[in-house]
Amino acid sequence: MSERKGWRNDGYAKVTGRSRYADDMKFHNMLHAVPVYSDHVHAYIIKIDVSKAEQSEGVIRVITYKDVPGENRFGQIHKDYYMFAEDRIRGNGDVVALIVAKTREEAIEAIGKVTVEVEQLPLLLDPEEALKSDSILIHEEKKTNIVTHHKVRRGSVEEGFKNSDIILEREYKTQLIEHSYMEPESSVCIPRHDGVMEVFGSMQHPFSTRRFVATLLGKELSEVEVKGTPTGGGFGGKDDTAAIVCARTALAAMLTKHPVKMTYKREWSIKESYKRHPYKLNYKMGLDKSGKIKAVECRFLADAGNYTSVTPWVLWRSTVQCCGPYKVDNVKCDALGVHTNNIFTGAMRGFGSPQVNFAIESLIEEAAEMVGLSPMEIRKRNMVMQGDETITGQILENHTVNLSNVFEKVQTEIGFEEKLKKCSHGKSDTDELYGIGIAISYRGMSLGAEGKDYCSAIINAQPDGSVLLEAGVHENGQGLESAMLLILAEQLGIKKERIRYQCSSTSTIPDGGTTVASRGTIMGGGAITKAADNFKKLIAETLFETLDCTKEDFVFENDGVSISATGTFYTFEEIIQMMFSNKTYPYAFGLFQGPEVSWDEEVGKGNAYFTWVYGCQAVELTVDKVKGKVKLLNAVAAHDVGKAINEEMLLGQFYGGMVMGMGYALREEVKTKDGKVRSTNFHKYHLTRAKDVPDMKAIIVESVDPLSPSGAKGVGEPTNEIMAPAIANAIYNATGKRYYKLPIKIEL
Amino acid sequence: MKTTINGKEILLREEILEKNLLEFIREDLDLTGTKKGCEIEVCGACTILINNEAVTSCRKLVKDVVGKSVMTIEGFENEDGALHPLQQAFIDCGAIQCGYCTPGMVLTGHALLFKNNNPTREEIKEAITPVICRCTGYQQIVDAIENTAKFY
Numbered sequence: 001m002s003e004r005k006g007w008r009n010d011g012y013a014k015v016t017g018r019s020r021y022a023d024d025m026k027f028h029n030m031l032h033a034v035p036v037y038s039d040h041v042h043a044y045i046i047k048i049d050v051s052k053a054e055q056s057e058g059v060i061r062v063i064t065y066k067d068v069p070g071e072n073r074f075g076q077i078h079k080d081y082y083m084f085a086e087d088r089i090r091g092n093g094d095v096v097a098l099i100v101a102k103t104r105e106e107a108i109e110a111i112g113k114v115t116v117e118v119e120q121l122p123l124l125l126d127p128e129e130a131l132k133s134d135s136i137l138i139h140e141e142k143k144t145n146i147v148t149h150h151k152v153r154r155g156s157v158e159e160g161f162k163n164s165d166i167i168l169e170r171e172y173k174t175q176l177i178e179h180s181y182m183e184p185e186s187s188v189c190i191p192r193h194d195g196v197m198e199v200f201g202s203m204q205h206p207f208s209t210r211r212f213v214a215t216l217l218g219k220e221l222s223e224v225e226v227k228g229t230p231t232g233g234g235f236g237g238k239d240d241t242a243a244i245v246c247a248r249t250a251l252a253a254m255l256t257k258h259p260v261k262m263t264y265k266r267e268w269s270i271k272e273s274y275k276r277h278p279y280k281l282n283y284k285m286g287l288d289k290s291g292k293i294k295a296v297e298c299r300f301l302a303d304a305g306n307y308t309s310v311t312p313w314v315l316w317r318s319t320v321q322c323c324g325p326y327k328v329d330n331v332k333c334d335a336l337g338v339h340t341n342n343i344f345t346g347a348m349r350g351f352g353s354p355q356v357n358f359a360i361e362s363l364i365e366e367a368a369e370m371v372g373l374s375p376m377e378i379r380k381r382n383m384v385m386q387g388d389e390t391i392t393g394q395i396l397e398n399h400t401v402n403l404s405n406v407f408e409k410v411q412t413e414i415g416f417e418e419k420l421k422k423c424s425h426g427k428s429d430t431d432e433l434y435g436i437g438i439a440i441s442y443r444g445m446s447l448g449a450e451g452k453d454y455c456s457a458i459i460n461a462q463p464d465g466s467v468l469l470e471a472g473v474h475e476n477g478q479g480l481e482s483a484m485l486l487i488l489a490e491q492l493g494i495k496k497e498r499i500r501y502q503c504s505s506t507s508t509i510p511d512g513g514t515t516v517a518s519r520g521t522i523m524g525g526g527a528i529t530k531a532a533d534n535f536k537k538l539i540a541e542t543l544f545e546t547l548d549c550t551k552e553d554f555v556f557e558n559d560g561v562s563i564s565a566t567g568t569f570y571t572f573e574e575i576i577q578m579m580f581s582n583k584t585y586p587y588a589f590g591l592f593q594g595p596e597v598s599w600d601e602e603v604g605k606g607n608a609y610f611t612w613v614y615g616c617q618a619v620e621l622t623v624d625k626v627k628g629k630v631k632l633l634n635a636v637a638a639h640d641v642g643k644a645i646n647e648e649m650l651l652g653q654f655y656g657g658m659v660m661g662m663g664y665a666l667r668e669e670v671k672t673k674d675g676k677v678r679s680t681n682f683h684k685y686h687l688t689r690a691k692d693v694p695d696m697k698a699i700i701v702e703s704v705d706p707l708s709p710s711g712a713k714g715v716g717e718p719t720n721e722i723m724a725p726a727i728a729n730a731i732y733n734a735t736g737k738r739y740y741k742l743p744i745k746i747e748l
Numbered sequence: 749m750k751t752t753i754n755g756k757e758i759l760l761r762e763e764i765l766e767k768n769l770l771e772f773i774r775e776d777l778d779l780t781g782t783k784k785g786c787e788i789e790v791c792g793a794c795t796i797l798i799n800n801e802a803v804t805s806c807r808k809l810v811k812d813v814v815g816k817s818v819m820t821i822e823g824f825e826n827e828d829g830a831l832h833p834l835q836q837a838f839i840d841c842g843a844i845q846c847g848y849c850t851p852g853m854v855l856t857g858h859a860l861l862f863k864n865n866n867p868t869r870e871e872i873k874e875a876i877t878p879v880i881c882r883c884t885g886y887q888q889i890v891d892a893i894e895n896t897a898k899f900y
Binding site for chain 1: 774778779780781782783784785786787788790791793820821822824825831835836837838839840841842843844845846847848849850851854869870872873874876877878879880881882883884885886887888889890891895
């Protein structure tokens with residue numbers, strides 16, 4: 001019927017509305033919880049009075065920090081997040097209490113009945129102010145507002161600038177943005193007969209959630225079982241806050257001994273959940289007459305808001321990628337994240353790269369113009385090629401360095417060189433100004449030296465020849481389970497229809513790390529490939545005598561096994577039955593450890609990531625010089641993905657990433673006033689809609705990467721990190737005016 | 749008073765008429781395919797069909813559908829469980845990721861094709877603009893609707 005061959009294991013459920021998200025679950029005697037916020041941004045708490053709320057119709061219990069049996073403070077890096085505010089409010093999204101009632105309406109009704117008596121503190125909202133020695137401290141015990149300070153010290157920037165013919169200094173600013181997953185946070189927790197707290201919820205990382213829940217409840221990790229439900233989008237945003245929502249729900253379930261559900265309203269979600277860091281980026285770049293970059297000095301100041309979350313890791317990636325995909329011998333980079341009373345910031349698709357790429361890819365084009373080179377030529381003269389060294393001293397030699405390839409492919413597809421000549425540069429006979437723009441990037445895969453990188457998988461074949469697969473990564477909506485199934489089907493040479501993906505539970509498989517950093521496919525796929533190798537080995541070792549052949553004769557293909565020596569074929573069912581007859585379970589575990597990475601924090605040197613990917617995007621647009629409106633006409637992207645596993649899902653990562661980047665460039669911004677979020681819902685937070693989007697072209701570039709066992713690499717973030725600079729460059733070519741701040745608002 | 753939901757006639761008691769329609773659909777009828785995204789009629793996750801028009805349900809009341817025919821995503825596939833061609837096209841074209849906007853998107857696409865069985869891509873984009881998808885970038889959703897026009 002259709003020429004398109006898209007497939008997902010949850011496709012039927014999702015198109016029929018049968019996919020059961022957390023808020024779609026119901027249990028007998030289930031209670032409902034809702035959060036209570038204060039009206040304040042920064043204040044000492046004198047008293048939280050819940051007595052009136054407790055008397056409210058239907059209310060079963062009101063919970064505050066005093067009811068926490070375990071540790072109230074937690075965090076992935078620094079334990080500075082208060083799951084319930086204690087003596088101080090540090091931001092408007094701080095939760096002071098939880099109301100548990102028979103119905104959600106009754107719980108909501110009681111919110112206004114909690115009163116918080118406070119003594120106001122001065123607001124700290126400006127990150128530069130936060131650095132001053134006399135600044136008020138957001139977390140006094142830290143004795144500083146600096147959350148993190150990463151550095152790169154390479155060569156001598158003084159020497160580099162001395163040898164430069166041209167020096168540019170520019171300042172860029174990027175905005176606070178909201179992940180805007182369409183499904184707000186939701187969790188359902190059930191106290192189980194054996195004392196285990198069963199947790200269902202919308203999240204990115206069940207294991208991280210388990211740590212938050214166990215900490216708050218004062219339970220062992222084994223006493224909490226987290227089961228992921230279909231997740232209605234994450235984009236990096238369903239780690240801390242989603243886990244904390246689960247933890248508070250679990251506490252309510254534990255204290256009331258009832259199943260409890262807590263589903264967030266959009267306003268609560270936007271008020272409380274962490275965002276993408278706004279950055280101020282100061283760059284100084286020196287080049288010689290030939291356009292070769294001689295030195296880069298840069299300083300990033302990121303607003304981490306009131307809690308740490310993963311700010312140190314986000315800033316670290318910015319540091320490693322501070323010069324974009326260019327060779328620079330002299331680099332000095334200082335990346336700082338600081339506390340303020342603003343809403344806290346953490347992981348979001350790109351993870352410290354969208355900010356940096358906007359700056360560096362804008363700057364390189366300004367440099368090109370000053371040197372008298374085209375945007376193509378300056379990139380060619382500076383971009384990393386096979387065997388080159390990154391600014392942190394990593395030699396790019398163990399995989400295909402595909403940057404020039406993706407760069408060429410995009411230019412050819414869109415006709416860049418010809419169209420560049422037609423750009424308006426601020427002059428046109430009509431109201432429309434035309435421009436085309438391009439940007440490139442490289443990106444370290446997975447976590448890199450941020451953390452330990454490993455993942456496991458379990459293959460459990462059943463007596464009838466069906467197969468259960470489990471991997472320590474979690475479906476976020478991107479089609480991860482389907483990708484895992486396809487990788488296993490290929491590895492075992494069996495039909496994908498045999499395989500069912502075992503919905504992840506923290507109690508059945510070791511922690512495989514969080515589904516972030518575009519690592520789901522590469523790490524989960526790696527683990528499955530290792531498990532499949534073990535599975536095949538087990539079968540060969542068990543059955544070679546029975547089948548009168550050698551272990552090397554087993555060829556897993558065509559939904560069964562061919563014995564190469566004899567040409568005999570056995571179906572997969574026959575093979576599995578023989579395994580059981582031999583009293584050997586056809587069961588295998590596989591572990592994929594990310595190859596070694598290294599990092600010297602003092603000088604910012606090391607093999608930051610075990611492998612890299614390369615991307616290029618270009619966009620055509622018009623700017624209405626009367627109304628100031630930007631209309632996108634066309635967009636093309638090429639990304640090196642290693643190996644394509646599920647083409648339609650892969651294309652979805654391209655388009656989805658590009659469109660999110662369009663919003664970052666042109667319209668998205670969480671507005672705040674005096675520390676309070678003003679963009680409270682989607683009427684005041686403007687997401688890109690279908691009519692704003694041009695038809696797009698995605699070019700999938702494959703390459704061999706021996707470091708990825710399945711061959712696949714990540715693509716979710718690369719597609720999202722260079723659309724903003726491509727648009728900024730196109731707007732410059734259209735209007736002749738350079739914009740240094742996101743989102744770009746055309747000045748008439 | 750009565751309404752028809754997914755082809756079944758439902759008697760409405762007086763006290764239910766002032767109830768929020770989305771709550772009624774999700775909590776009373778357990779038709780959870782209709783999603784709650786913003787509750788202020790700007791995201792489209794709660795889109796249903798009322799007399800074949802795609803409309804949001806989050807700010808409507810039960811009394812708004814008295815005497816009308818309502819379809820939620822659960823009523824969209826064939827009675828034998830086979831997928832409607834538009835649903836199949838969503839799968840084939842990779843038009844689904846997290847799935848949260850999918851019910852609203854499918855019904856919005858259907859309402860368009862029901863009125864216009866030969867829409868341009870621009871007309872499709874205009875029609876689905878009330879429904880936000882954060883995952884897919886819309887392109888494959890437009891493809892799915894475009895590819896299904898021939899069945900209408």
